Amino acid sequence: MKKVDSDLFGICPFVTSQKVLQGxxxxxxxxxxxxxxxxxxxxxxxxxxxxxxxxxxxxxxxREGIVSRTVYPEVPPRVEYSLTAIGRQFRPVLASIEAWGNSYIEYLHANR
Structure with missing residues (x-):
């Protein structure tokens, strides 16, 4: 198997996605x-x-531009997080992950 090089970040969509979604x-x-x-x-x-x-x-x-942080000048400070425009484009992927996860859970129950 060919080694996936980090030089492919920003070129290969799979390497790029994996890097951004690390953690x-x-x-x-x-x-x-x-x-x-x-x-x-x-x-x-x-x-x-x-x-x-x-x-x-x-x-x-x-830092990756997926999440936005908003600080409100209040005492105590209020900080809110939300998805950026590119982050909101990930919603259909989340729905697909959820659907696949539910199918896999059914598979596990049926095969264990």
Missing amino acids: KWAILVLHELSEGTKRFNELERAIKITHASLSSQLKYLE
Whole structure:
């Protein structure tokens, strides 16, 4: 098998997608944000993720242009996260992952 080189980022759609979606929590974060804008604590509770892991994943997705972070000048500061335009284009992929996941769960139940 040919080794997939990281030089293919930005060229090969599979390598590019895999790089952007790296991280244990990326798809779950995107799923939560696909339902609408959320605050940090809402995401933390919904995903049951540590503060450090969520912070790291959100920073990465923000750097990649998938997630937008909005800070409101209030005391205490309010920060909200949402999908960017390119992030919202991932919604049909999430729906496909959900459909496949449900089919696979049915398969597991039938074959175990």
